[in-house]
Amino acid sequence: MSQTQPVLSNPNPSRPAVITVIRPRRGPRINLHELLQYQELLIFLVLRDIKARYAQSVLGVGWAIIQPLFSMIVFTIVFGRIAKIDADGLPYPIFSFAGLVLWTSFSNSLVDATGSLIRNSHILTKIYFPRLIMPLAPVLGRLLDFGIALVLLFAMILWFGVVPGFGALLFPLFVLLMVCTAAGLGLWLAGLAIQFRDVSYGIPFVVQLLMYAAPVVYPTTLVPDRFRLLYSLNPMVGAIEGFRASLFGLAVPWDLVAVGAGMAALLIISGVYFFQYRESIFADVA
Amino acid sequence: MTMSDIAIRSVNLSKRYRIGQLRRQPTTLVEAVRTFVTSPFRNLSHLRRLARFDEDESADIVWALRDVSFDVGRGEVVGIIGRNGAGKSTLLKVLSRITTPTSGWAEIHGIVGSLLEVGTGFHPELTGRDNIYMNGAILGMTRKEIDLKFHDIMAFSDIGRFVDTPVKRYSSGMKVRLAFSVAAHFDPEILVVDEVLSVGDSAFQKKCLGKMGDVAKGGRTVLFVSHNMAAVTRLCSRTVLLEDGCVKMIGPSHQAVSAYLQQESGTTAEREWPAEKAPSGRVARLRAARVLDRRGRVSDVVDIREPVRIQMEYEILTPGYVLLPNLNLINEEGIEAFGAQDLDPKWRQRPRPPGRYTSTAWIPGNFLAEGTMFVHVNLNVQSPFILQFAEPNAVAFRVVDRSDGDAARGDWGGIMPGVVRPLLKWTTEVLDTAPPAGTKAEGSAGAL
Numbered sequence: 165m166s167q168t169q170p171v172l173s174n175p176n177p178s179r180p181a182v183i184t185v186i187r188p189r190r191g192p193r194i195n196l197h198e199l200l201q202y203q204e205l206l207i208f209l210v211l212r213d214i215k216a217r218y219a220q221s222v223l224g225v226g227w228a229i230i231q232p233l234f235s236m237i238v239f240t241i242v243f244g245r246i247a248k249i250d251a252d253g254l255p256y257p258i259f260s261f262a263g264l265v266l267w268t269s270f271s272n273s274l275v276d277a278t279g280s281l282i283r284n285s286h287i288l289t290k291i292y293f294p295r296l297i298m299p300l301a302p303v304l305g306r307l308l309d310f311g312i313a314l315v316l317l318f319a320m321i322l323w324f325g326v327v328p329g330f331g332a333l334l335f336p337l338f339v340l341l342m343v344c345t346a347a348g349l350g351l352w353l354a355g356l357a358i359q360f361r362d363v364s365y366g367i368p369f370v371v372q373l374l375m376y377a378a379p380v381v382y383p384t385t386l387v388p389d390r391f392r393l394l395y396s397l398n399p400m401v402g403a404i405e406g407f408r409a410s411l412f413g414l415a416v417p418w419d420l421v422a423v424g425a426g427m428a429a430l431l432i433i434s435g436v437y438f439f440q441y442r443e444s445i446f447a448d449v450a
Numbered sequence: 451m452t453m454s455d456i457a458i459r460s461v462n463l464s465k466r467y468r469i470g471q472l473r474r475q476p477t478t479l480v481e482a483v484r485t486f487v488t489s490p491f492r493n494l495s496h497l498r499r500l501a502r503f504d505e506d507e508s509a510d511i512v513w514a515l516r517d518v519s520f521d522v523g524r525g526e527v528v529g530i531i532g533r534n535g536a537g538k539s540t541l542l543k544v545l546s547r548i549t550t551p552t553s554g555w556a557e558i559h560g561i562v563g564s565l566l567e568v569g570t571g572f573h574p575e576l577t578g579r580d581n582i583y584m585n586g587a588i589l590g591m592t593r594k595e596i597d598l599k600f601h602d603i604m605a606f607s608d609i610g611r612f613v614d615t616p617v618k619r620y621s622s623g624m625k626v627r628l629a630f631s632v633a634a635h636f637d638p639e640i641l642v643v644d645e646v647l648s649v650g651d652s653a654f655q656k657k658c659l660g661k662m663g664d665v666a667k668g669g670r671t672v673l674f675v676s677h678n679m680a681a682v683t684r685l686c687s688r689t690v691l692l693e694d695g696c697v698k699m700i701g702p703s704h705q706a707v708s709a710y711l712q713q714e715s716g717t718t719a720e721r722e723w724p725a726e727k728a729p730s731g732r733v734a735r736l737r738a739a740r741v742l743d744r745r746g747r748v749s750d751v752v753d754i755r756e757p758v759r760i761q762m763e764y765e766i767l768t769p770g771y772v773l774l775p776n777l778n779l780i781n782e783e784g785i786e787a788f789g790a791q792d793l794d795p796k797w798r799q800r801p802r803p804p805g806r807y808t809s810t811a812w813i814p815g816n817f818l819a820e821g822t823m824f825v826h827v828n829l830n831v832q833s834p835f836i837l838q839f840a841e842p843n844a845v846a847f848r849v850v851d852r853s854d855g856d857a858a859r860g861d862w863g864g865i866m867p868g869v870v871r872p873l874l875k876w877t878t879e880v881l882d883t884a885p886p887a888g889t890k891a892e893g894s895a896g897a898l
Contacts (some may be wrong), residue, residue, distance in 0.1 A: 184558040186463075189550040208587040212580070221454055287571045291548040291564055291588055357854035358495055444531065447549040448467065449497075 189444035194436060195294070199350075202294050209301035213276070216309050228309035229316050232264040239264070243381045252383045254412060255324050258317075262408045263380035265317050269310040270342050270373040270400060276302030277350025278367045281358040285450035293442045296436065299354040303347045310339070321411065329413035338407035341421070341428055345399040348431025351439040359442075359449045379404050384420065392420075399424035399431070457640055457671035458522040458545065462554035464695075465515040465540055506528040514540040517554065522673065524559070525667040529686035529703055530534045530675045531710050537695040538675045539644060545673065546642050560671070563589055563638030574618035578609055578628055581617050585632045599635045605659075606630035634661045640671045659685075679784035693707040708782035708822055711843075719750035719847055725765075731829075731838030733771050737806070738763035739827050739844040744815075754820060754851045754858075754871065761810040762827045764839075771799045775809040780843075787869040816857060816873035818834045818849045818865065 165359035218224040236257060243249045244256030251259035277299040281288060284298055321328065375381075378400040387395050395401055402417070402424025409416040515537045522528050530538050530697045543549045545556060546564040571588040572581050582603055586596040596603075604613060607628045609620070617625060643662070655811075659681060666672055666685055676682050682689055682703055689706035691698045699709055719741040723729065742759040743749040752758045760777055776791035792809045825847075828840040855861050858871045 182560070184547070184562070186544060186547060186551060186556040186558065188553055188555075204592055205587045208584050212584050214577060215580060216573050216575040287588060289543075289548060291571070292562075293588065293590075360494075444550040447543065 188265070192288070194440060202297060204295055206297045206301055206304070207325060209275060210305045213302055213305035217305075225308070225312055228312040232268045232313050233316070235264050235268070236261040239381050244427070247380050252414070254326070254408075255449060258320050258324050258326065258412075259383070259408070260381055261317055261320060262402050262411060263378075263449060265310065265313045266339070266342055266404050266407050267375055267380045268313070269306050270346050270403075271375070272309065273303040273306040273346035273351070274350055274371055275368050276306065277346065278353040278357050279364045280350075281354050281446060282364055285358070288450055289447045290400060295446055296351075296439060299350045301441070303343060303350055307339075307343070317411075318377040326412050328411055330385060331410045331413055331416065334410040334416065335407055336430070338403045338410065338421070341399060341403040341406070341425055344428040344432050345403065345424075347439050348428060348433075348435040351432070351435030355439045355442045358427070358446050384417065393423065396420040396423040397427055455523050456510045456521055456557070457524045457526065457559050458520075458556065458673070460521075460541075460545070460554070461519050463515055463518040463541070463544055463551050463556055464513060465537075465544055465549070466511050466513045466552045468511055468736050489699065506652055515544065515551070518692070518695070518697055519554075520690055520697060520700055522671060523668045524671055526688065527674060527686045528620040529682040529689035529706070529809075530673060530692065531677075531679070531682055531689055531706060532692035532698075533710075533713075535694075536692040538692055538759045541692070541696075542642050542644050542673065543674055558640065560639030561590070562642060563636050564642040564644075572617055572625065572629060575616055577616055578613045578620070578843040581628065582632055585629065586636065589636045590638070591632060591636055603631045603635050606634065606661075615800050630658055634658070634665075637665075637668075637670065640673070641665060642673045644675045648831050662664045679711065679782075683707050683783040696770050700711065704783065707784075711784075711822065711846075713822065719845055722747045722763075729841045729895050730767075730838035731831075731836065733768045733772060733831055735765045735767060735831050735837075736762065736827065736829065736839045736841055737765055739825065739841070741825070741845050741847040742810075748846045752847050752849050754816065754818070755873075757858065758815075758818075758847065758849075759810050759812050760806050760825055760827075760845070761877040762829075762844075763806065763808045765806050766804045766831060769803050772799055772801055773838075774799075774830045774832050776828050776830070777811060778826040778828070779818070780824045780826065781819070781869050782824075785869055787818065787823065817870060819868050819871040820849050820851050820859075822846055 182298045218227070221227065223230070239260045240257045244251070244260070249256070280302055281295070286300070288295070353363055353367060357367075377395075377398055379387075384392070384395065384401060384405050396419065402421035405417050406421045406424075408414070518537070518541060520528075530541060532538050540549075542564065544551050546562050547560065548564075551778070571585050573584065576584065582600065583593065583596055586599075587593070591599075604610075607624075607630075609624050609628055612620065612624065617628070620628070662672070662674070662681075662685055672685075674686055686703045688700065689703040690700050691706045691710050693713070698713075699706055701709075707840065720738070721740075722738040723736060725735065738761075739750070740748050740759075740761045740763075741750060742761055743752055744756045744758075746759070762775055764775070764779070766773070774791050776789060778789040779787040781787055790811055792811075794809070823846060824843045825845045826840065826842045827844045829838045830836065831838060851857050851859050853859065853863070858873045859866060
């Protein structure tokens, strides 16, 4: 909307440093300078989301562990014991828990990001700030949950006697891949949901189903080879397989990771572009 | 006005919205089923249309702003008034970049901070402290700035030991105080304020007005949207009057305010109500209100030296009550000149039988100041005290001074403040004709 952005701390108030021009919006404009100026707001929003999420709750951040932990127990019984899925030779509980920790974080981030504009529409319609911050904040905020669940995952790895090796140092790379995927998709969906509420109603359910399109409860090796490329178009496939391989000292399937990273990059670039394209109507349709 | 003196320049700003269209309700079961089945498709096209204007001008497009052009000088405090839906809030939203204009452009010289409804961005689960930081950040303050001002914000808001309590446990008054305090301590070069003064108790409103006054005096540019005409007249040097999205007038605040009030009430000196539409209670019903001049003729212009009569005509529907017809006179700045009630000794403390009555207040000449006076007419039952009708701005009249020199104005041609302008008796006596000691009689005449 603006062509130049005010410098927030103007040392000389008698001479305004900047001129903002307001014009009808044509096409997206990405203003990195402005985003940097509002990084503090992003931090505050992340903190707000975290604080508000666990306010007045007995277990507090304990809930970050409960969701993947109980899913893991159920899946271990259903897929590990009853269906006897081969988990690449790993104990099924840590195999599925590793996948679930990453997936839970992804799905929560995505659901939160999708609804972020709607939840904050009262702010959106009252005050200007770069709208891009809104869907990004919950994605970053959910990383705390992830970190806590990760501690439990490390404890389980030690308990099951798996030796990670140096490859484990690579795991943040795959977390980054997950974050980019969630952010990219989140931007798309948030930009749609503010006008079409169906998106925010549908996403929690769709994400639940999507889990089966990613190697969370089964390994990629069970997918027939001719579908492997198609399968890897889902960036979460590379993210989860890479994450598990790095933590459990297995060979990282770089082909899956590379395709996934490409897709994630595509998602985030197109997401930012699409979001900015729609940004000017948010306040009108919210 | 040179370029460097301008804070805001708005040129032909226009903004259109699409309003929801009424849809036909199904009348038969078959139609209802068909409507139900096809509704997703209709909903989709309806939702898509919210942000699309590529079709021809259809009936559900409204122009919230149309060719709005004005300049605001640096350090100027400008009011924006108009009835609900006139485009005031849309204008502020466009200028504070919340929404984009459809056409036209504006230039903002400096940092804009908006105070559009206080408490925006408060999260109920967070503590007062957290919300101060959060709200400050939303307004555009940095953590350092908030740290520096934290103490002042706390002191102004008066929330004391509740600072670490979740905001959801605050009373609504406390929430408003906290929110306004944060906003008031944010000092952008250009402040955009929307109706902040309509909240909180009167003591806090006074405090807010004071703060607004400080901001205004501090050389900051302020755009102030309000329905509080007294505040607008007091705080703003110039005011923009909007009507149906267009600028109706830009001028000195008192002129714009009086134009607005005239447009609102239509300064009519006589109004009559048909029985079925009349303001009414169980006991009494208003039928007419009039302004009468010295000779008893309906008149909306009254000479300042002459008496004026306000007459209300009403019906009593239920017998057996002592009634208190009364009126209030409000001037164009929204300041109440006085209130008065029917004191006719014939009816004091006496229940009235049903019928049609008039009550007339006789206002003396040389009493009201020049300007437009708006008359609110009301009627109460005395015991139990129950309002029967209250009709704000029922009638209005203008008090004019023909400047013949024999009213209180005398020969003075400038502004005379006040809601009343009594013609007082003045006495001036000469005590001594000698010049005071220590002054020289000669040469002092030229220098005042």
